[in-house]
Amino acid sequence: MREPSLLQDLIDSLRCLPGVGPKSAQRMAFHLLERDRAGGERLALALDKAMARIGRCRRCRTLSEHDVCHLCRRTDRDASFLCVVENPSDVMVLEQATDYRGFYFVLGGRLSPLDGIGPEELGIDQLRERLAEQTVSELILATTTTVEGEATAHYIRGLADEYDCHVTRIAHGVPLGGELEYVDSGTLAHAFAGRRQLF
């Protein structure tokens, strides 16, 4: 019924963005066309460049346009800490929320043999090389608490043990300001079992 058009194509293309349904895509397309053509042009260019030129950091596997990302190139950070995360976005949120001054290693997923994701896919060899450098004294696990996340954490813990590296894990529990009645039972049970001495 509808004629194919550049407008329809733009609306359809906007649907590739997460959380954008047909209504939002329509609203976005009209907003750009009617009120912000410069923004639309800038976005087109940014997308084009990012898709073509952003690859993975050779050292930490995060997304980067350089062979080695700007974080790994920093000399003012503490190489004795290595934080292992699942995704590049985790690096960004940790950088924004914490004052962590060590380095990162991005797995790019979780161990999931059924989906064909084994140690190789997660760059475990690279992580091993990193630990073999003997500069890391504390490996901080920031993987998720899903079954696969736990298996991944367990696997990496074994690896770190081989290199006599101290392993810690970020705390899981009730979010700050979270009311107990709104916290899911798994988190609550975990927080209760993991209670600590109050000083």
Next chain:
Amino acid sequence: MREPSLLQDLIDSLRCLPGVGPKSAQRMAFHLLERDRAGGERLALALDKAMARIGRCRRCRTLSEHDVCHLCRRTDRDASFLCVVENPSDVMVLEQATDYRGFYFVLGGRLSPLDGIGPEELGIDQLRERLAEQTVSELILATTTTVEGEATAHYIRGLADEYDCHVTRIAHGVPLGGELEYVDSGTLAHAFAGRRQLF
């Protein structure tokens, strides 16, 4: 603090989309880079083409990549109806929701002398020419009920009267399925005053 990068540029550029804040922009950028590069490339191309080539229809002033839009070129629609709307997006939503088979005229805004938006900016001359063709027998007003929208409707009504054109306005009232207690008082008062005989 943050190094300028293609990734940061992409995140910033995504913020030009309506309803997209820093968190969503970040999520969208990572989604495209990690999971849907093809979608990102397609979006870049669609944006680029749309921004460069979509202009306004010479006849109805809606957004179109052609000199005259595909709706105005249709010969199977009823030229005796002309629906006047404020924005190109209104044409799309009316087309999707109704079985209206007439034509449209897009004002591109509302009369607002303080903001320098007068009859000229709304293409009233073009609307006048359209009415002068004497094919329109019913002009349907689908402008908003804001103060400026009302002023615009009043102005166009005067214009249509000059050409002995019948003017109607889309009904305003309680939305279908809307519970009275959640409807704003202005709408409720309007719906109450505009009550009709039940047959």
